Amino acid sequence: MSQNNETVFVVVPLFNAKKVLRDCVRSIQKQTYPNIRIVLVDDGSTDGSGALCDKLAEEDARIQVLHQNNAGCFAARCAGTMLCDSGETDYVCFCDADDRLPPASVQTLLDACLQNDADISMGPWNRIWHGVRIHSAQWMPANELIDHERFLSEFFCSWYGITRMPVSLCSKMFRVPLLQAAYRAVPPGTTTFFGEDLVVSIRACTAAKRLVSIPDVTYDYTVGGGTSRFRPNMLREFIGLYRYKMDFAEPYLDAVPQDLRLLSDIELCNVAFTYFRTLMDEKKIPPQRRREIMLESVRLPEIRAAAEHVLSSDYEKKAYAQMIAGEDLNAIEREAQPVSLLRKVLTRLKR
Numbered sequence: 001m002s003q004n005n006e007t008v009f010v011v012v013p014l015f016n017a018k019k020v021l022r023d024c025v026r027s028i029q030k031q032t033y034p035n036i037r038i039v040l041v042d043d044g045s046t047d048g049s050g051a052l053c054d055k056l057a058e059e060d061a062r063i064q065v066l067h068q069n070n071a072g073c074f075a076a077r078c079a080g081t082m083l084c085d086s087g088e089t090d091y092v093c094f095c096d097a098d099d100r101l102p103p104a105s106v107q108t109l110l111d112a113c114l115q116n117d118a119d120i121s122m123g124p125w126n127r128i129w130h131g132v133r134i135h136s137a138q139w140m141p142a143n144e145l146i147d148h149e150r151f152l153s154e155f156f157c158s159w160y161g162i163t164r165m166p167v168s169l170c171s172k173m174f175r176v177p178l179l180q181a182a183y184r185a186v187p188p189g190t191t192t193f194f195g196e197d198l199v200v201s202i203r204a205c206t207a208a209k210r211l212v213s214i215p216d217v218t219y220d221y222t223v224g225g226g227t228s229r230f231r232p233n234m235l236r237e238f239i240g241l242y243r244y245k246m247d248f249a250e251p252y253l254d255a256v257p258q259d260l261r262l263l264s265d266i267e268l269c270n271v272a273f274t275y276f277r278t279l280m281d282e283k284k285i286p287p288q289r290r291r292e293i294m295l296e297s298v299r300l301p302e303i304r305a306a307a308e309h310v311l312s313s314d315y316e317k318k319a320y321a322q323m324i325a326g327e328d329l330n331a332i333e334r335e336a337q338p339v340s341l342l343r344k345v346l347t348r349l350k351r
Contacts, residue, residue: 008173009083010037011041012038013043013080014053015045015076016047016049018048018052020222024095027102031107032104033106038060039064041076041077041080042067043071071192074190078183092174094170094172096170101219108216108218109172112173118210119208121213122211122212122214124171124217128222140155140164144212144213156252159201161270165205167197168201170219171218181203182203193237229278238271242302243302262313262315273336279294280338295329306324307320308325
């Protein structure tokens with residue numbers, strides 16, 4: 001058990017979160033572990049969130065506030081992490097402004113790190129939908145101590161399409177120097193939104209000497225977010241993320257038993273259809289323009305190459321790749337038809 005000597009930083013990136021921020025901060029203030037510092041990063045909010053941050057800091061000396069011009073979630077998390085002026089024994093975790101930390105989250109994650117001399121600890125989370133708390137299934141075995149070699153052989157592939165370990169930064173605790181080094185290593189301009197946590201977590205988890213998983217729920221995640229809405233640049237952003245991941249994987253290919261290139265190409269085809277579904281759900285775009293966007297998308301070199309690779313492989317589920325490679329817009333439109341709100345929510349809750 002911790003003797004309260006370690007400082008734990010909780011970084012909260014936020015943008016226009018005035019309606020939910022106070023509840024988020026309150027959940028951190030109520031943590032059973034006392035030695036915490038709360039870092040609020042106001043990413044250029046225009047709804048009064050910045051003033052609320054300052055007010056909260058006046059009420060609690062443990063709160064530090066950083067105001068910055070709007071630069072995206074990656075930049076906000078990075079800036080907050082760099083404010084953690086700590087030693088080797090201190091730790092950091094995240095809480096998004098519309099989410100909450102259960103009361104013992106910090107204590108539980110910290111104890112797991114200290115008891116196992118781990119650089120990173122992680123636990124499952126609850127999903128919250130309209131106030132209803134739904135416990136998510138454990139993504140990986142609990143009470144597992146994972147060294148670097150085992151991480152590469154069993155869990156590294158999680159960043160390439162096979163979910164054996166959650167890749168999010170939330171519901172994890174990191175040694176501060178480890179996470180700061182991971183942020184410094186990400187090339188500028190890699191991402192602002194899409195995959196902003198993945199590009200860091202892959203570096204931190206790969207660099208860790210030990211990781212530990214626990215059975216305790218350590219995060220309450222509010223269902224919703226920008227990835228469910230149409231974003232014109234989403235597919236091109238993911239292609240940039242795809243390149244980043246493949247470049248990062250290069251030194252580890254001999255140590256990893258899975259075919260990371262094939263897994264990434266399957267994932268790229270799947271993401272293309274996620275993009276098409278949000279496109280079909282965007283009623284402000286005329287039908288003919290939607291088809292033009294689809295055609296432009298399937299003709300992107302990385303998308304076409306991924307589809308052709310999947311078609312030439314032994315992978316059984318080739319329908320998406322066939323539609324992409326054949327530029328079958330009618331089939332793509334049928335597959336990408338909008339689904340009901342209930343089905344969307346049930347699908348998200350099952351993830």
